Amino acid sequence: MNFSVVTTQFWSLVLQGLALGLIYSLVALGYTMVYGVLRLINFANSEIFMLGTFAVLWVEIELLGHPVAAKPLGGFELVYTLVIALVGSMIACAVLAVIVELVAYRRLRARGASRLASLISAIGVSIFLMETMRMFTESRPRTAPRLLEKWSFGEIAGANFRIDTMLAIVAPIIIFVILDQFVNRSRLGKAIRAVSLSEENAKLMGININRVISLTFLIGGLTTGAAAFLYTTVYENTVFNVGFNMGIAAFTAAVLGGIGNIRGAFYGGLALGMMEQFASAVLGSQWKAVTVFVVLVLILLFKPNGLFGEAVQQTRT
């Protein structure tokens, strides 16, 4: 054990924790948005993330023609390459999420199947997506080209303000602000809140429940796709089972903040990312994954509704 790192590398750990944690937060939204309206854990979300990371590689390498060994880009080319990769990943994940809902959940729901049936369907979709990707990639990890040179804004108190870390912190914050405004102020956002409060009463308002459900899968897919882009840009590699650890961590983040609660996903991800970074600094990086599981078990045992309660946007009272 090495406690001195906590003081010597404190700010550096905070930055790393923020970046990792906010990526978790974005994936956690994939769970939380869907849970808010369906009371269903969309276990396929982790594999949607996985496919998002491959979508980023595909856009960068195949579509825009930057091989893995390519030199970092600069100026306008860098910006539009990153934007296309980000948007491509978001769209791919969103489309996939909506299709997963149509194929795996909607028909079950229409027949009034139990939650357990949907859960099993979700796990089935997960396995299908992961195994398909395993075949396509022959189980080999893939490296992302380093298109964004990892230059630093400078160092403050031992913390290195690197561009990719900053991107992984700033982008999720922007996404959360937009989503928060959307859910609280827009007509469709209010429909999401209404359905999450009561499906029956939402129907009585003339709300098309199926559309709202598709919308939540779409939003969850968009944020998960953004996370896949940030993850690939920061860590520069992926593999067919990258979704497994990400899925557990993001699910833990969602539960930690209170599943179904959008702000909860934000803070849950942050808290988990921090805990993970500090635990692995003190105990050694082999403890990273263990930290996540310990947090998950503790929260389920002692505070199953999470720190902020189970609600989409503090609407349930």
Add this chain to the structure above:
Amino acid sequence: MRLEIKDLRVHYGKIEAIKGVSVVVNEGEIVTLIGANGAGKTTILKTISGLRPVSSGSISFDGQDLNKIQAHERVDLGISQVPEGRGIFAGMTVLENLEMGKFNRKDRKNEMDEDLDRIYTLFPRLKERTSQAGGTLSGGEQQMLAMGRALMARPKVLLLDEPSMGLAPQMIANIFRIITEINKQGVTILLVEQNAQQALQRAHRAYILETGNVTKEAKASDLLNDPAVREAYLGTGAH
């Protein structure tokens, strides 16, 4: 406007809750459906709104069979419901709740203001509380909000499920007065009640429902004077 229910049967699992009910509501009427706990009143309203599937029989609205029409589309046709327990969106403000009521009506700002004006005139209390969270309103205020919200859709027929439930006598009288007022403004009303006294005084016609069957259908004023009905539902029968 004409709402016609014919030989309706509705099941919960294997249990038959509605066992062949026929009810007609004509334009401009207040029709009341009276029955004890568990008689099936709520089930009938839910089925009209499309929240429960029909096992057999039919529901038609203006001659159109509702069977293939989804719940949210029935609101657009002109059927609005104030559900049992009011169904207020607790975390939304009074104004947001009212806005939800016209979810599918994409009309201009001034029409929205017109509707709000009309509703605030019926329920002045709501106007003082536009930004209060719906969940923090009193029971009576919630009932007003639920009725106002349903009216935002400009319904042709308004289904009311026990609007007097849990309210003090003065508030009950107030709510029933407003029901008559809404009816006079041209909205047809199907009123489910356990408070038979008030309901029969306000309604034009009435149906008595017992464990999933209609056992009596008559003018409301006749039922008010019917000894059997007085005994069973008004608690003032001759002994």
